[in-house]
Amino acid sequence: MTSQQIPTRSSPNTPVKLVRTFPRFTVSQRWEHAILLLSIAILLLTGLPQKYNTSTWSQAIISTPERLYIIQQIHHITALLLTALVLYHLGKVIYQIARRKLPGDMLPTLQDVKDAWNMLLYLLFIKKQKPAFGKYNFEQKVTYWFLFFSIGIMIISGYVMWFPEAITRVLPGGVIPGAIMAHSTEAIATTIFIILWHFYHVHLERLNLSIFSGWLNEDDMHTYHSLEYNRLLAKSPPDQDPGEMKS
Amino acid sequence: MRSGRRHLIIFLIGAILICSLSVILLVTNVIAAPIGRVSNSISPEHASLALTDTGPIVSNETCLGCHGQPGLTMTLQNGDILDLYVDPATYAASIHGHGGYACVQCHTNLGDYPHPAFTASNLRDVTLQLTSVCDRCHSGEYNLTMDSVHATAQAAGKREAAVCTDCHGSHNVQQLTDPVTHELLPEARLSIPATCAKCHNAIYEKYRTSVHGAALTEESNTNVPTCIDCHGVHNIGNPTTAAFRLKSPELCASCHTNPELMDKYGISTDVLNTYVADFHGTTVTLFEKQSPDAQTNKPGGYDCHGIHDISRVDDPKTGIDMQQNLLARCKVCHPDATSNFPNAWMSHYIPSPEHYSLVYYVNLFYKFFIPLVLGFMVALVGLDVGHSVYVKSRRGRHLPQPLPSEGQSHLESESPTQSQTEHNVELKTSPSETGEQDDPSENHSEEANHE
Numbered sequence: 001m002t003s004q005q006i007p008t009r010s011s012p013n014t015p016v017k018l019v020r021t022f023p024r025f026t027v028s029q030r031w032e033h034a035i036l037l038l039s040i041a042i043l044l045l046t047g048l049p050q051k052y053n054t055s056t057w058s059q060a061i062i063s064t065p066e067r068l069y070i071i072q073q074i075h076h077i078t079a080l081l082l083t084a085l086v087l088y089h090l091g092k093v094i095y096q097i098a099r100r101k102l103p104g105d106m107l108p109t110l111q112d113v114k115d116a117w118n119m120l121l122y123l124l125f126i127k128k129q130k131p132a133f134g135k136y137n138f139e140q141k142v143t144y145w146f147l148f149f150s151i152g153i154m155i156i157s158g159y160v161m162w163f164p165e166a167i168t169r170v171l172p173g174g175v176i177p178g179a180i181m182a183h184s185t186e187a188i189a190t191t192i193f194i195i196l197w198h199f200y201h202v203h204l205e206r207l208n209l210s211i212f213s214g215w216l217n218e219d220d221m222h223t224y225h226s227l228e229y230n231r232l233l234a235k236s237p238p239d240q241d242p243g244e245m246k247s
Numbered sequence: 248m249r250s251g252r253r254h255l256i257i258f259l260i261g262a263i264l265i266c267s268l269s270v271i272l273l274v275t276n277v278i279a280a281p282i283g284r285v286s287n288s289i290s291p292e293h294a295s296l297a298l299t300d301t302g303p304i305v306s307n308e309t310c311l312g313c314h315g316q317p318g319l320t321m322t323l324q325n326g327d328i329l330d331l332y333v334d335p336a337t338y339a340a341s342i343h344g345h346g347g348y349a350c351v352q353c354h355t356n357l358g359d360y361p362h363p364a365f366t367a368s369n370l371r372d373v374t375l376q377l378t379s380v381c382d383r384c385h386s387g388e389y390n391l392t393m394d395s396v397h398a399t400a401q402a403a404g405k406r407e408a409a410v411c412t413d414c415h416g417s418h419n420v421q422q423l424t425d426p427v428t429h430e431l432l433p434e435a436r437l438s439i440p441a442t443c444a445k446c447h448n449a450i451y452e453k454y455r456t457s458v459h460g461a462a463l464t465e466e467s468n469t470n471v472p473t474c475i476d477c478h479g480v481h482n483i484g485n486p487t488t489a490a491f492r493l494k495s496p497e498l499c500a501s502c503h504t505n506p507e508l509m510d511k512y513g514i515s516t517d518v519l520n521t522y523v524a525d526f527h528g529t530t531v532t533l534f535e536k537q538s539p540d541a542q543t544n545k546p547g548g549y550d551c552h553g554i555h556d557i558s559r560v561d562d563p564k565t566g567i568d569m570q571q572n573l574l575a576r577c578k579v580c581h582p583d584a585t586s587n588f589p590n591a592w593m594s595h596y597i598p599s600p601e602h603y604s605l606v607y608y609v610n611l612f613y614k615f616f617i618p619l620v621l622g623f624m625v626a627l628v629g630l631d632v633g634h635s636v637y638v639k640s641r642r643g644r645h646l647p648q649p650l651p652s653e654g655q656s657h658l659e660s661e662s663p664t665q666s667q668t669e670h671n672v673e674l675k676t677s678p679s680e681t682g683e684q685d686d687p688s689e690n691h692s693e694e695a696n697h698e
Binding site for chain 1: 525526529530533534536537538581583584585587588589590591592593598603604605606609610613616617620621624625627628630631632633634635
C-alpha cells in the first residue's frame with residue numbers, strides 16, 4: 001500500500017486528505033492493456049469497412065484498390081502486433097506456471113457463478129447485499145475470458161484467411177470460407193461486447209482507470225473488492241506485490 | 248384610352264408573331280423528323296425528292312440497263328477491279344429492294360450520265376466512301392457506331408475496321424429486326440456469329456465449341472447469347488478495359504439471374520449473389536461501383552468460366568466442376584494452390600448442412616451466440632443502471648442535502664433501508680471513511696449466512 005496526498009474537492013475544513021492506494025496492475029500489465037487497446041482499435045477501424053463493404057460510409061473509405069491495399073496492410077501489420085502481444089502474454093503465464101508463481105486471481109471459479117447469481121438477486125432487489133468480491137470480480141473475469149477466446153478465434157481465423165494456400169495443404173478447403181465467416185462475425189460479437197460490457201463497467205458504472213495508473217484508491221478497493229481489501233489489510237506488513245494476471 | 252389601344256395593337260402583333268413562329272417550327276419538325284430519326288418511315292417517293300442531289304429521280308431500270316449486265320467492271324488506281332454488276336434479284340430480295348428504294352437514293356451523285364469521276368483509289372476506299380451514305384437515313388445507328396471500337400480503329404488508320412456494309416452487306420442488306428416489336432429475328436440471331444467471324448474468326452472458332460456457341464450453331468438455340476449480347480451492337484466497346492472486366496459479372500447475370508431462361512436448363516439463378524457474397528465477387532462489385540476503371544487482381548465471371556470458350560461445368564475435359572480443371576484455373580492467380588485449395592471457393596453454393604456445412608454451422612452458432620451474449624449483457628447492464636438509479640432516487644428523497652464528500656461509489660454497495668440509518672450516523676460524525684470500514688466485513692458475514 002502506498003499513500004498519496006491528493007486535494008479533495010469540497011472539504012473546506014480539511015484541505016488535504018490522506019488517500020491510501022493499492023497497487024493493482026504491474027507495469028507490464030499496463031503496457032499489455034495499452035497495446036491491446038491500440039491494436040484492437042486499429043483492427044476494428046480497418047476491419048469493419050472491409051466487412052460492411054456495401055455501405056456508403058465504407059465505400060467512401062475503400063473506394064480504390066490502392067486504398068483497400070493500404071487498409072489491408074495496416075490490418076495485417078496490426079494483426080502481427082496483436083499476435084506478438086498474445087504470445088508474450090501466454091509465454092508469461094507459462095513461465096509463471098512453471099515457476100509456480102501464477103497468482104490465479106483471474107481463473108474462473110465456482111464462486112464466480114455464485115457471485116453472478118447473487119449479483120442478479122441483488123439487482124432484482126431480492127437480496128439486500130451486494131456480493132463481496134476478491135481481486136477480480138466476476139464481471140472482470142468475464143471480460144478477460146471473453147476477450148481471451150474471441151482474440152483466439154480472431155487470430156486463428158485471421159491467419160487461415162491470410163494464408164489460404166498454405167492452410168489448404170493440410171486442411172480441407174472448406175475451412176477458408178468457415179474462417180471468413182467466423183472472423184467477420186466474431187468481430188461483431190467482440191465489438192458489441194467491448195462497447196456494451198467493458199465500457200459500461202469502466203466508464204459509466206464508475207470511472208476505473210486503474211489499468212492505466214496501476215493503482216486503485218482505498219475507497220474503490222473496499223467498495224468493489226472488499227475481500228481483497230480485507231486480505232491485504234490483514235497482512236502486516238501489507239503485500240507490495242500485486243498479481244501478475246491481467247484484467 | 249389611347250395608350251390602352253396601343254397596348255392592344257402591340258399585344259396582337261406579338262401574339263401573331265409567336266403563333267406564326269410556332270407553326271413554322273412545328274411544320275419543319277414534322278418534315279425533319281422522318282428523315283432524321285425514324286428511318287423505317289421514309290417512303291421512297293417522298294424521300295427521293297429530298298435525297299437525290301441531281302434533279303429528278305432516275306428509275307432503277309435505267310441503272311440496271313448497264314449495271315444489270317454481268318461482267319461490268321472498273322479498274323481502280325491501284326489496280327483493284329471493282330465489280331459494277333448488281334444482281335437485280337439480289338437487290339429485289341433485300342429490304343431496300345422490298346421497300347422500292349431507288350439506286351440513286353444511296354448513290355446520290357450518280358443520277359447523271361456520264362457519271363462524275365470516281366475518286367476511290369482502291370476497293371476499301373470505295374466501301375468507306377459509300378458507307379457514309381447510310382447516315383442519311385439511319386443516323387441513329389450510324390452515330391452509335393461512331394462510339395465503337397471499330398470507329399476508333401478507323402480513326403487510328405486501321406482501314407479494315409468494320410463499317411456498316413461490312414456487317415449488313417450493301418445491295419443484299421436484310422431485315423434483322425421484327426418491324427413491330429423491333430426485336431431481333433431468330434434467324435438474324437443465328438447469323439450473327441458468322442458475321443463477326445468474317446474478321447474475328449479465331450474467336451468464332453472458340454465460341455463454336457463453347458456451351459453457348461455449340462447450342463447456337465448446332466441446335467439453332469436462340470436462347471443462348473451471341474456476340475452482340477455481351478459486346479453490344481453498333482456501339483461495341485473495348486472489351487479489354489478494366490471497366491469491361493469489372494462489369495462482366497453483371498453481363499453474365501443478365502441472363503443467368505433470369506429464372507424464365509435458366510429454369511429451362513435447370514441452372515441456378517443464385518450464381519450472381521453467391522459470387523458477390525464471396526471474397527472475389529465482393530471486391531469486384533465494390534470496385535465496379537466505386538472506381539470502375541480500377542485494375543483489380545480479383546477474378547470476374549469469365550476468369551474462372553472462360554470467355555469465348557465457356558464450357559459446361561460438368562464437362563470432363565474443361566468443366567470447372569471437375570476439381571482438377573478448377574485447380575488449373577485457381578493456379579493462374581494462386582500458383583501455390585494444392586488439391587484442397589479449390590474448395591476454399593464455395594462454388595456458388597449457399598452454405599447448408601450438405602454443402603459447406605462448416606460455414607453453415609459457424610453462421611448458425613453466431614445466430615444464437617450474439618443475441619444470447621447481447622441479451623445477457625443488456626439485461627445485466629440494464630438492471631445495474633436501474634438499480635443504481637433507484638437507490639439514488641431513494642437516497643435523494645430521504646436526504647435532501649447529501650454530503651458533498653459522499654462519492655457515487657458508495658451508492659451501489661448499500662441497500663436503501665440501510666443507507667438511511669447510515670447517513671444519520673454520518674451526519675453526526677465527520678464524513679470520513681472510518682464509519683464505513685466495517686461495511687465489507689458485514690457484507691461478507693451476511694453473505695456467508697446465505698451460503
